[in-house]
Amino acid sequence: MTIMSILLGKIVILLSRLFNLGNGSTWPGQIALSLEKNFLKKITKKSKVKIILIAGTNGKTTTAKLLSTILLKNGKKVFQNTSGANLLNGIASSFIANSSVQGNVDFEYAIFEVDENTLPYVLQELTPFAVIILNLFRDQLDRYGEIDSIAKKWKDPLVKLPKESNVFLNADDSLVAFLGKGLQASVHYFGLDIKDKSENILKHGSDSIYCPICGKKLIFDAVFYSHLGIWECKNCGFKRPNVDIADFYIPLVGLYNKYNTLAAALISLKIGITKEQIGKALKSFQPAFGRQEKLSVAGKNIQIFLAKNPTGFNQNLQALKSLGAKNVLIVLNDRIPDGRDISWIWDIDFESYIDSFKSVIISGDRVYDMALRFQYASKIKNVKLKMKNENSNLKIFEALSGAVNFGLETPEQEVLYILPTYSAMLEVRKILTGKKIL
Amino acid sequence: MKYSLNIGWLYPDLMSIYGDRGNIISLTKRCQWRGIGVEVSPISLQSSEKDLSSCDILMMGGAQDSQQTIVAQDLSKKKKVLSEMVESGIPGIYVCGGFQFLGHYYKEADGTKIEQLGVLDVYTENPGRERLIGNIAIKVENSKFNFKDLVVGFENHGGRTILGSKVEPLGKVIFGYGSNDSAKEEGAVYKNSIGTYLHGPILPKNPEIADWLIEKALEKKYPSLSLGQINNILLPIDDSMSQKAKEAVLKMLGIVDN
Incomplete structure (x- = not known):
């Protein structure tokens, strides 16, 4: 048998x-x-x-x-x-x-x-x-x-x-x-x-x-x-x-x-x-896909840091800060492999890192939950908080392809760091390499 | 600052595994953006009764079972103060494990009955069946509130909470489970305290509830303020992001059209 x-x-x-x-x-x-x-x-x-x-x-x-x-x-x-x-x-x-x-x-x-x-x-x-x-x-x-x-x-x-x-x-x-x-x-x-x-x-x-x-x-x-x-x-x-x-x-x-x-x-x-x-x-070690994996797409340097829970996310943000990261793309999905509950993004200490990045792009199925998290992590003090214009280093994209394309406009000498949840990582990689993994 | 509030965060090191910190962030920012001074006081094992009684708003989140046991021992010492605060109208939001703690008892799947604070007229039983997990949307139908929007969140609980006659539900379940399998109702409201199973966390995506808690806290702390004066303090905030985040959930649940 x-x-x-x-x-x-x-x-x-x-x-x-x-x-x-x-x-x-x-x-x-x-x-x-x-x-x-x-x-x-x-x-x-x-x-x-x-x-x-x-x-x-x-x-x-x-x-x-x-x-x-x-x-x-x-x-x-x-x-x-x-x-x-x-x-x-x-x-x-x-x-x-x-x-x-x-x-x-x-x-x-x-x-x-x-x-x-x-x-x-x-x-x-x-x-x-x-x-x-x-x-x-x-x-x-x-x-x-x-x-x-x-x-x-x-x-x-x-x-x-x-x-x-x-x-x-x-x-x-x-x-x-x-x-x-x-x-x-x-x-x-x-x-x-x-x-x-x-x-x-x-x-x-x-x-x-x-x-x-x-x-x-x-x-x-x-x-x-x-x-x-x-x-x-x-x-x-x-x-x-x-x-x-x-x-x-x-x-x-x-x-x-x-x-x-x-x-x-x-x-x-x-x-x-x-x-x-x-x-x-x-x-001679080469990282596993999505785990600090480095890619070069259209002459741009990209590094993917899978980030799927509060501790992992915080540690990745810490690592990005130590690398002097300027450009970050965060993708939040809520599919079964990601966990359907996205409450955990409120346990991430964005407040400690938000100022160290020049440009933050966000996308994913729950992009507006992430936008909301950023609104509340911002140091803006006045009541008339306008998300889109005043907080101009944050770019919101419903469509992941739009976010990735915007990210690819990162200057050539800089690196685009991508922090995706699990299913988002597979999607991002597929857009970048044209290949499925699983 | 002319006005200031002390937000009591009950057991941040023990009762906070489901992102409920977002509720504290929401209350803090919504006060600060309006020029209301804020202090956040962590109330935990080493805190005194006085630390607790000096709070103007209370928030308690969800936890693991083993940590709830530790909290239960400590809370029994603070029961009297907490009970007086709830009775006197100190506003608070108690989520999941926090909600269960305020009830009469919690009965585990094996029949063990754990006495709780009895501050809210509810009790919780865990039938040992599947946990109730998923996105949830409720319509708030309660004379205390005048919310125009549905409230959305994420529930994840094994216990089923049954309401007694002294409390009213927070709302009717439009999608999801709610406090128990059968009633299609969610949460419990007593005076200015809200018990609920909604993570998400509940306050950032449902800012009307956050503002209601702040309003009640101001009313209580500054009794000479008129309603008009309070409204002047509670300047409108750009909540377009929370609106969109909520819409995304409602679309996903098929409650509003794509």
Whole structure:
């Protein structure tokens, strides 16, 4: 039966490529899973491939790309799921694409980024060599729910992992570090160094600032961003675990990419790749699409920073400020992959960044909600606030193509930075490159 | 400044995960743009009863369950003051978890009954069924308000809130769920306090409600002001962006034509 599923899946992949249908990363797996519910269990049992799962709110795709770059550059045979195809059907599709018709998987490592809600189901189907958990921030609450309930759903399957498995956790995130308690699997921690502390205050929108064990407020010796920092509960004694890695060469901007790189480097070290080899591989790193991806269109320099939740958005704005960004295009959609609720834009600290940009273009399905956010973030003091004219560095476009075209008028020596939500990122990329991704 | 208001933000570090900070931003800016002085006072675990009682408007947002437990313990200590403030007509908007807190009790899916403040005559039960999630539009039908527009927002709640006889609903549901599965009504109003499930956040996109709260706060704090004088203070603001943002939602929901 498995042969049948794989064969059918491979035909679907071929057809979708042939006709550019753009669904080849989920359909084949969907078909296989509907033919055989335990398809993943069967195909992984047969194979010796070591599976690495990457979960967390922000940084999954980048971490997967960092890790695959390190492993591939060091001669390992690796495959991974297509970014965004991070549900069971995406993982199954990835196996179908990378196995023989008989279901043999001739790879050493498989790297899968996994959706928050899907992780427990994946762990039911297969036993991973490693699980990396990056962070938990509020994100698409209408789809994922609150982060405490996500952590609760993860805890049991993690506890059940055998001692041969490895769990890599962000020590600076109290809720993620809490997941490392009581595991049989061996637990490894990554986190930043105290010298990385920035403004060192907990800002609005910090999530896990109360002890996950006893509920008392945590004390922070350092805050890196959001609720990530060096924390301790003075009541029950639970505190940030000691880390196995805190410093490494980082090929991308933004403090958040330091975490992604530390996670990828730590697991690579565990696999037996040396520090020098990892550093060398990272020098050749190319960002994943939409994640600080650089494009050149009509002679103009563009860089896309996917921004889909308050913490990610704030960190991207911080990164843009440090890059001296002048021209920014923000695209806010409210489709299913973005989350239907756009309330979260009021948790972004636009007030701290609005003055550093010369030109801000906004667009997307909910462009006027973003315009409203900017109206309220503006420092204009008088009552007769006229959005269109007085606030002239803000340009509002209902049609995304109009916004992109306006953005392309950015002077050649400057960069247009685009901050889109997920579906907006796919749309923007399609306009810029004429190609579909998913 | 001649007039000034102290906006009390209840538990900003614990009850604010759904963008409800936008309500504070809305109230603050709409005061500042009119030359009304504003102070925002975060009221949290370390705050005293006096910190709370010095507020002229109150806002409380939604939270995670575990954080609500922490808040519940603290609120029981501030219950008396909060209750007196609501009774005396201090205006406030209590969203989602904040709305539930003000009721008599919250019954969890497993039957556990958690006593709440009992400031509003409502109670909430979580039947353990699906959460009520999605865009919502309501028509405000309440003698206290004279709003011309529909109110839009986003609801996301597991609890179903039932209204008692001492409160009136905020409005009738045109699209969405509302306070519970059956009544097709949303929110509860008592004196100058509004309980609602609307995130969005509610005040920026529905500035009439923000202005009503500010008006009530001025009335209460400066009793010598006449209605005409208050109207003079509340200069009109260019709300074309909130209008357009609201229209976009109403079009998406098929309530107005494209």
